[in-house]
Amino acid sequence: MEQHAILQVENLQKHFPIKSGLLAPGGKRTVKAVDGVSFSLERGKTLGLVGESGCGKSTTGRMIARLMDPTAGRIMVDGVDISQLRGKDLYHFRRKVQMIFQDPFASLNPRQSIGTAIAAPMVAQKITPPGGLKNRVKELLEQVGLKAEHYNRFPHEFSGGQRQRVGIARAISLNPSVIVCDEPVSALDVSVQAQVVNLLQEIQQDTGVSYIFIAHDLSVVRHISDEVAVMYLGKMVEQGSRDELFAGPRHPYTRALLSAVPLPDPRQARAQEKIRLRGDLPSPANPPSGCVFRTRCPLFGTLGEEQRQLCIDVVPAPAVAGSPACHHTALAGPLAAGVQ
Amino acid sequence: MTQSQSSPTAVAASAPQPDSAPKPTTAPQATKTGAFLEVRNLSVKFPTDDGVVAAVNGMDFTLERGQTLGIVGESGSGKSVTSQALMGLLKGTSAQVTGEAIFQGRDLVTLPESGMRRLRGRNIGMIFQDPLSALHPFYTVGHQIAEAYLVHNKATKKQARAAAVDMLGRVGIPSPDMRFDEYPHHFSGGMRQRAMIAMALICEPELLIADEPTTALDVTVQAQILDLMSELQQETNSALILITHDLGVVAEVCDNVLVMYGGQCVESGPVDEIFYDTRHPYTLGLLKSMPTLTTKSGRLNPIPGQPPSLLALPQGCIFSARCEHAALAGDGVCASQRPQFTSEDGHGTRCHLGLPQILSIRNSR
Ligand SMILES: Nc1ncnc2c1ncn2[C@@H]1O[C@H](COP(=O)(O)OP(=O)(O)OP(=O)(O)O)[C@@H](O)[C@H]1O
Numbered sequence: 104m105e106q107h108a109i110l111q112v113e114n115l116q117k118h119f120p121i122k123s124g125l126l127a128p129g130g131k132r133t134v135k136a137v138d139g140v141s142f143s144l145e146r147g148k149t150l151g152l153v154g155e156s157g158c159g160k161s162t163t164g165r166m167i168a169r170l171m172d173p174t175a176g177r178i179m180v181d182g183v184d185i186s187q188l189r190g191k192d193l194y195h196f197r198r199k200v201q202m203i204f205q206d207p208f209a210s211l212n213p214r215q216s217i218g219t220a221i222a223a224p225m226v227a228q229k230i231t232p233p234g235g236l237k238n239r240v241k242e243l244l245e246q247v248g249l250k251a252e253h254y255n256r257f258p259h260e261f262s263g264g265q266r267q268r269v270g271i272a273r274a275i276s277l278n279p280s281v282i283v284c285d286e287p288v289s290a291l292d293v294s295v296q297a298q299v300v301n302l303l304q305e306i307q308q309d310t311g312v313s314y315i316f317i318a319h320d321l322s323v324v325r326h327i328s329d330e331v332a333v334m335y336l337g338k339m340v341e342q343g344s345r346d347e348l349f350a351g352p353r354h355p356y357t358r359a360l361l362s363a364v365p366l367p368d369p370r371q372a373r374a375q376e377k378i379r380l381r382g383d384l385p386s387p388a389n390p391p392s393g394c395v396f397r398t399r400c401p402l403f404g405t406l407g408e409e410q411r412q413l414c415i416d417v418v419p420a421p422a423v424a425g426s427p428a429c430h431h432t433a434l435a436g437p438l439a440a441g442v443q
Numbered sequence: 444m445t446q447s448q449s450s451p452t453a454v455a456a457s458a459p460q461p462d463s464a465p466k467p468t469t470a471p472q473a474t475k476t477g478a479f480l481e482v483r484n485l486s487v488k489f490p491t492d493d494g495v496v497a498a499v500n501g502m503d504f505t506l507e508r509g510q511t512l513g514i515v516g517e518s519g520s521g522k523s524v525t526s527q528a529l530m531g532l533l534k535g536t537s538a539q540v541t542g543e544a545i546f547q548g549r550d551l552v553t554l555p556e557s558g559m560r561r562l563r564g565r566n567i568g569m570i571f572q573d574p575l576s577a578l579h580p581f582y583t584v585g586h587q588i589a590e591a592y593l594v595h596n597k598a599t600k601k602q603a604r605a606a607a608v609d610m611l612g613r614v615g616i617p618s619p620d621m622r623f624d625e626y627p628h629h630f631s632g633g634m635r636q637r638a639m640i641a642m643a644l645i646c647e648p649e650l651l652i653a654d655e656p657t658t659a660l661d662v663t664v665q666a667q668i669l670d671l672m673s674e675l676q677q678e679t680n681s682a683l684i685l686i687t688h689d690l691g692v693v694a695e696v697c698d699n700v701l702v703m704y705g706g707q708c709v710e711s712g713p714v715d716e717i718f719y720d721t722r723h724p725y726t727l728g729l730l731k732s733m734p735t736l737t738t739k740s741g742r743l744n745p746i747p748g749q750p751p752s753l754l755a756l757p758q759g760c761i762f763s764a765r766c767e768h769a770a771l772a773g774d775g776v777c778a779s780q781r782p783q784f785t786s787e788d789g790h791g792t793r794c795h796l797g798l799p800q801i802l803s804i805r806n807s808r
């Protein structure tokens with residue numbers, strides 16, 4: 104139900120200008136970090152965003168949080184296009200979308216106490232909660248599983264998992280509708296990771312907040328997401344419900360990605376279909392013509408002349424739910440290089 | 444900052460080693476009298492201003508040629524320090540290393556630095572967890588890999604170049620012939636890591652210690668590198684110690700697994716037994732806390748509490764403060780007595796609970 108979506112992203116683009124000198128011969132003048140991404144997210148749900156390093160996940164997240172201006176496209180939050188907001192409107196919007204980073208302290212002042220850090224977004228928005236700022240911060244500390252007495256502590260006294268809890272406390276302090284979580288548990292040990300994932304899910308149940316969850320660990324993404332979107336070189340290549348996508352990936356990139364996930368179960372790991380990609384992600388400054396995945400596509404090599412030409416000449420329609428961005432998904436048989 | 448995101452670094456041989464013996468063409472089988480690598484009661488202590496950090500506390504394990512041993516454990520459990528001790532990298536520091544690590548008849552713990560230097564690169568190679576120590580910024584990537592090759596192989600410059608280009612291709616660097624002449628700063632982070640892996644692999648070490656070699660790489664690239672490492676290992680019948688916190692990687696590539704907690708081995712054995720016949724409460728907790736690609740969603744089950752302080756290890760079982768099953772052992776024995784490591788048919792565990800008790804814990808879940 105599109106009208107219920109808290110977030111709707113349409114044809115979002117971010118093209119970074121390339122500094123002279125880095126210009127590839129005959130290349131274009133921009134890096135197409137995000138190039139026509141669309142999806143929607145319902146209230147209280149989580150969209151997992153996955154794909155290789157450099158494919159544009161963080162850039163997408165940062166544009167949604169308006170930490171970065173989009174080159175083109177619409178970002179509808181609760182029915183209002185926020186992609187072009189400026190000044191006072193942008194300032195008010197900040198309450199609605201917050202962000203959690205891999206290391207929330209990387210950007211914080213090491214001499215600032217935890218309490219001050221958590222209060223900062225409320226101070227910036229000139230919000231005085233009933234009962235006072237300090238009380239609200241203490242409440243938040245407890246809500247994320249820390250203690251009120253942590254208020255006066257300093258960042259270096261906290262473990263990785265505790266830091267992430269502080270980041271979460273900051274992010275939820277303004278009761279946002281959407282939180283963009285950019286690799287929030289990637290640096291944590293499994294056990295601490297489990298605690299933080301549980302916390303994020305509890306908060307979602309209590310507040311109905313929606314998450315965009317960016318991560319490279321597909322097991323965690325599968326665990327926490329309702330919907331999953333797969334990006335490759337700035338494009339959305341496949342999206343769909345979590346169960347559909349994990350049970351029956353259709354785009355050759357998604358299939359290769361899932362088959363590369365090491366399974367923590369030796370028998371399953373031995374039985375797993377193994378599709379191996381060759382080479383690297385091409386440069387987004389000089390992407391391949393037609394389908395951006397064709398240079399590494401395991402399906403491409405199995406195609407006939409005419410079908411290949413289609414991949415080289417024609418950009419596939421961007422993926423929408425249930426329809427991957429591939430000319431030939433219908434043909435995809437076994438792709439495994441070395442199935443055992 | 445947590446340390447688990449750092450990228451690996453490979454160390455190839457540092458200096459030419461004219462006196463090292465020629466590489467045998469066929470790998471000798473380990474003799475009956477001694478394992479290829481036998482580690483006994485290895486301990487490492489770091490004196491610091493706050494007290495003595497007991498990072499490794501009596502590790503025992505053996506490794507044969509052609510085998511892959513996975514070492515897993517949480518951040519700070521002593522995985523990297525164990526490998527540093529084996530590589531002799533703690534010599535000449537304030538670290539106190541005790542115990543034995545017999546590698547083909549030589550004790551790596553007492554071997555002087557000069558002897559150690561002779562082993563590094565060709566006999567024992569290492570891919571480090573921490574970045575920025577192997578690739579020199581002033582030399583081209585290809586030059587450095589070719590040099591590592593020349594240290595151990597009688598070859599012309601041209602042959603060395605060809606070998607280096609080949610290896611760069613095998614670790615998945617596109618257009619390796621062009622890339623050969625580029626400097627490290629021209630490479631992306633992931634490519635630099637692969638170049639360092641190439642530098643370690645081109646020496647064809649008999650024993651390769653890889654500390655989180657693929658942690659910072661994408662899963663698709665990780666799969667490619669792990670395949671390559673297994674392939675080369677089979678070709679050269681070498682031994683591999685793979686340090687990781689990823690139980691998926693362990694399940695995928697290891698023959699045997701060693702689970703570390705608080706600088707001790709708490710469980711070790713063949714990979715299938717560790718996953719399907721788990722015998723230590725910590726290993727059970729670790730497996731239970733992970734989401735997988737197949738389990739039902741719901742709440743995850745983290746191990747409660749935090750790892751012990753290495754400045755003051757508990758008197759009893761190092762895991763006792765977090766163990767949900769300590770009461771089963773009775774008499775407060777877990778809190779008061781350090782359990783022995785006991786092993787049966789190659790599957791060992793360090794726990795006061797007997798097998799029947801462990802089985803009942805496993806069955807009750
Ligand atoms: N400020 C910038 N200026 C120029 N290029 C940029 C900028 N920020 C990102 N890029 C480029 O845009 C592309 C997408 O980057 P982005 O950080 O969004 O990727 P990502 O999917 O989050 O990757 P990772 O998994 O490594 O975090 C990359 O090629 C990156 O180099």
Ligand SMILES: Nc1ncnc2c1ncn2[C@@H]1O[C@H](COP(=O)(O)OP(=O)(O)OP(=O)(O)O)[C@@H](O)[C@H]1O
Pocket residue numbers: 446447489491496498516517518519520521522523524525572688753
């Ligand atoms: N030079 C040193 N001086 C003092 N303590 C040290 C030193 N090197 C390591 N340690 C400590 O020894 C313990 C074990 O560290 P180690 O690096 O082996 O952990 P690890 O298992 O490799 O963890 P990770 O998964 O984070 O890499 C840690 O508590 C660490 O702080």
Ligand code: SF4
Pocket residue numbers: 723724725760761762763764766767768769772777782793794795796
């Ligand atoms: S010895 Fe006791 S505390 Fe330690 S793991 Fe076994 S049951 Fe738990």
Ligand SMILES: [Mg+2]
Pocket residue numbers: 160161162285
């Ligand atoms: Mg990113």
Ligand SMILES: [Mg+2]
Pocket residue numbers: 446522523524572654
């Ligand atoms: Mg380490």
